[in-house]
Amino acid sequence: MTPKVGIIANPISARDIRRVVASANSVQIADRANIVQRALAALSACGIEEAVMMPERGGIASHLLRSMERSSNQGEARFPRLGFLDMKVTGTVEDTRTAARMMASAGDVAAIIVLGGDGTHRAVVSECGAVPIAGISTGTNNAFPEHREPTITGLATGLAAMGRVPPEIAFAANKKIEVSIDGGAPEIALVDVAVVTDRFIGARALWRPETFRELYVAFADPEVIGMAAIAGLVEPVTRAEAGGLAVTLAPAGQGAMEVRAPIAPGLIETIGLESWRRMPAGTVHRPSLAAGSIALDGERELFFDPHQDVAITLIDRAFRTVDVSAVMRFAARQKLLVGGLTAARPLENAHS
Amino acid sequence: MTNNPFPLSRDQLLAAYRTMRTIRDFEERLHVEFAKGDIPGFVHLYAGEEACAAGIMMHLTDIDRIASTHRGHGHCIAKGVDVHEMMGEIYGKSTGACRGKGGSMHIADLSKGMMGANGILGAGAPLICGAGLAAKFRGDGGVGITFFGDGASNQGTVLESMNLAAIWNLPVIFVVENNGYAESTSVEYATAVDSYVDRAAGFGLPGVTVDGTDFFAVYEAAGEIVRRAREGGGPALLECKTVRFFGHFEGDAQTYKAKGENDFNRANRDCLKIFASRVTAAGVVSEAEIALVDREVASLIDAAVESAKGAPLPTPRELLTDVYVAY
Ligand SMILES: Cc1ncc(C[n+]2csc(CCOP(=O)(O)OP(=O)(O)O)c2C)c(N)n1
Ligand SMILES: [Mg+2]
Numbered sequence: 001m002t003p004k005v006g007i008i009a010n011p012i013s014a015r016d017i018r019r020v021v022a023s024a025n026s027v028q029i030a031d032r033a034n035i036v037q038r039a040l041a042a043l044s045a046c047g048i049e050e051a052v053m054m055p056e057r058g059g060i061a062s063h064l065l066r067s068m069e070r071s072s073n074q075g076e077a078r079f080p081r082l083g084f085l086d087m088k089v090t091g092t093v094e095d096t097r098t099a100a101r102m103m104a105s106a107g108d109v110a111a112i113i114v115l116g117g118d119g120t121h122r123a124v125v126s127e128c129g130a131v132p133i134a135g136i137s138t139g140t141n142n143a144f145p146e147h148r149e150p151t152i153t154g155l156a157t158g159l160a161a162m163g164r165v166p167p168e169i170a171f172a173a174n175k176k177i178e179v180s181i182d183g184g185a186p187e188i189a190l191v192d193v194a195v196v197t198d199r200f201i202g203a204r205a206l207w208r209p210e211t212f213r214e215l216y217v218a219f220a221d222p223e224v225i226g227m228a229a230i231a232g233l234v235e236p237v238t239r240a241e242a243g244g245l246a247v248t249l250a251p252a253g254q255g256a257m258e259v260r261a262p263i264a265p266g267l268i269e270t271i272g273l274e275s276w277r278r279m280p281a282g283t284v285h286r287p288s289l290a291a292g293s294i295a296l297d298g299e300r301e302l303f304f305d306p307h308q309d310v311a312i313t314l315i316d317r318a319f320r321t322v323d324v325s326a327v328m329r330f331a332a333r334q335k336l337l338v339g340g341l342t343a344a345r346p347l348e349n350a351h352s
Numbered sequence: 353m354t355n356n357p358f359p360l361s362r363d364q365l366l367a368a369y370r371t372m373r374t375i376r377d378f379e380e381r382l383h384v385e386f387a388k389g390d391i392p393g394f395v396h397l398y399a400g401e402e403a404c405a406a407g408i409m410m411h412l413t414d415i416d417r418i419a420s421t422h423r424g425h426g427h428c429i430a431k432g433v434d435v436h437e438m439m440g441e442i443y444g445k446s447t448g449a450c451r452g453k454g455g456s457m458h459i460a461d462l463s464k465g466m467m468g469a470n471g472i473l474g475a476g477a478p479l480i481c482g483a484g485l486a487a488k489f490r491g492d493g494g495v496g497i498t499f500f501g502d503g504a505s506n507q508g509t510v511l512e513s514m515n516l517a518a519i520w521n522l523p524v525i526f527v528v529e530n531n532g533y534a535e536s537t538s539v540e541y542a543t544a545v546d547s548y549v550d551r552a553a554g555f556g557l558p559g560v561t562v563d564g565t566d567f568f569a570v571y572e573a574a575g576e577i578v579r580r581a582r583e584g585g586g587p588a589l590l591e592c593k594t595v596r597f598f599g600h601f602e603g604d605a606q607t608y609k610a611k612g613e614n615d616f617n618r619a620n621r622d623c624l625k626i627f628a629s630r631v632t633a634a635g636v637v638s639e640a641e642i643a644l645v646d647r648e649v650a651s652l653i654d655a656a657v658e659s660a661k662g663a664p665l666p667t668p669r670e671l672l673t674d675v676y677v678a679y
Contacts, residue, residue, distance in 0.1 A: 017560050
């Protein structure tokens with residue numbers, strides 16, 4: 001039996017207020033199903049015979065099953081066998097967590113393909129343990145998953161899961177940031193933690209810079225969108241290097257300097273900035289704001305009151321991802337997807 | 353309290369709570385009174401969905417118009433329709449908002465911009481396009497909001513209206529109150545395009561989904577959407593995922609709900625409890641102030657039921673008055 005690949009596709013990502021306060025788009029349900037189908041076809045091409053998927057009632061599975069039935073009616077066997085986890089569907093982010101937990105404990109899932117935005121990836125990482133993930137962006141704030149054709153992500157995941165690429169090449173280590181209130185079980189962020197003055201969760205997204213106070217980032221890429229862009233534009237930090245960045249923000253006009261940052265799609269705001277410093281792994285940071293809320297990867301998730309203790313800690317090498325670009329380069333070098341009846345060779349010199 | 357971390361003032365927070373509490377008590381009381389048999393027709397109770405009406409209507413004034421549904425009491429209360437007149441109307445009395453001729457499903461008060469509850473699913477959507485067009489011509493900055501359920505969302509009228517609102521760039525907002533059921537049919541079964549945001553996208557409108565049991569989520573999203581529409585930014589869709597505590601109508605045995613579903617929702621998804629605990633924990637509103645609103649609302653509802661019961665029925669001579677309106 002070949003290893004299984006897990007698939008977690010979130011039907012509820014990319015539905016939030018950023019479609020109105022910014023120009024965020026949304027990948028439609030039928031398109032999400034189509035993306036899964038492309039990834040499945042790629043997995044099958046690598047020899048994966050079985051995939052297991054998170055059940056949901058948002059329509060992805062029903063679209064997918066309809067189109068897989070159509071293709072099997074036509075005699076095509078382009079997909080691995082697809083099973084669904086036996087779990088209760090709540091229609092919330094809990095489903096993503098449950099599915100990731102079940103895939104991690106099953107023991108035979110070699111990798112998990114995740115469709116969603118930063119929020120979905122965060123939920124998977126919180127439960128998937130050592131199982132590597134391969135992200136496909138269908139959410140709003142997509143600093144974490146890289147933008148790439150899902151067929152390629154599927155091929156790389158298939159090759160890595162089949163063991164055709166050495167693990168030290170196939171998988172990359174990633175950082176995360178933990179946030180714990182009063183010593184409770186930590187919540188995590190994969191990209192950034194922002195401390196803002198609102199003391200309610202509300203519509204979750206962040207789009208009012210006057211409320212921004214502090215920012216902690218695991219990586220800061222000037223090419224990404226979202227809160228991490230603020231850090232990325234002052235001091236880039238790669239995904240691979242150790243440690244992150246802690247930035248003190250201020251309302252525009254009140255900080256030592258200002259940065260024009262793309263904090264959401266189509267939304268470039270002036271952000272006041274006081275100072276920034278490296279954030280070494282393992283050191284606890286405490287917000288200086290007495291009460292407010294905490295946004296994880298751009299969405300307000302937690303609020304804290306003045307008597308509460310908030311601890312923010314960066315963790316190095318916290319979870320693994322499929323390094324799609326490394327896998328595909330290795331595949332090309334080693335001719336993993338190349339075969340032939342005769343030994344074809346490149347023309348060495350067209351003139352001789 | 354100097355430091356208010358909410359997007360509403362203390363007084364506004366109390367007003368929002370009062371609106372939600374009034375709706376809740378109004379509906380809980382109707383649930384009891386309807387069983388006694390004095391109320392004619394059907395009533396569809398809004399309990400559980402209060403944060404949707406309150407969170408949206410806080411952004412409106414009397415120039416803004418709404419088109420409501422068969423489950424319209426909450427919309428009426430949040431839009432400022434007088435509770436005594438509503439109760440009178442539901443009892444079919446001449447003191448009612450429509451002189452007792454409309455009943456629960458036809459309460460209207462144009463002076464408040466409340467264009468009417470509506471027994472026909474999806475009928476509010478074309479009406480609100482008319483209101484939106486009028487506001488646009490008048491240039492008064494008014495907006496129109498149509499409410500409809502997950503079931504009604506599949507009516508052709510709703511889809512046609514989204515198209516019309518889009519091409520005419522009307523200041524119109526489509527609010528889906530998705531409580532998971534249309535009568536006894538679950539939304540998963542009945543809706544082919546599984547996301548309302550996708551559906552709006554099909555007409556080029558931005559759509560937003562929020563937790564309709566979180567007043568602040570509804571309030572914030574509605575605030576942005578209403579402002580955008582007022583400024584000429586065009587129509588949008590807002591989906592509020594919510595819960596209905598009672599049956600579809602009073603007398604519904606609710607056999608289609610899971611065992612314990614109502615208890616779970618009342619314990620964990622009660623928008624009033626969620627709101628009250630947040631504003632009191634932040635120290636902006638005290639528990640005593642919340643309790644005072646509770647007492648005041650309880651006596652308001654008592655008085656409204658009392659006076660509706662005691663009020664006269666319309667007389668046979670009034671049969672044809674107030675029925676047709678000439679413009
Ligand atoms: C055009 C039309 N078709 C059918 C009905 C009967 N009917 C009344 S309420 C209802 C279900 C409505 O469900 P939904 O739109 O989800 O609103 P909810 O009752 O959940 O608030 C139906 C089918 C009607 N009133 N109008
Ligand atoms: Mg419904």
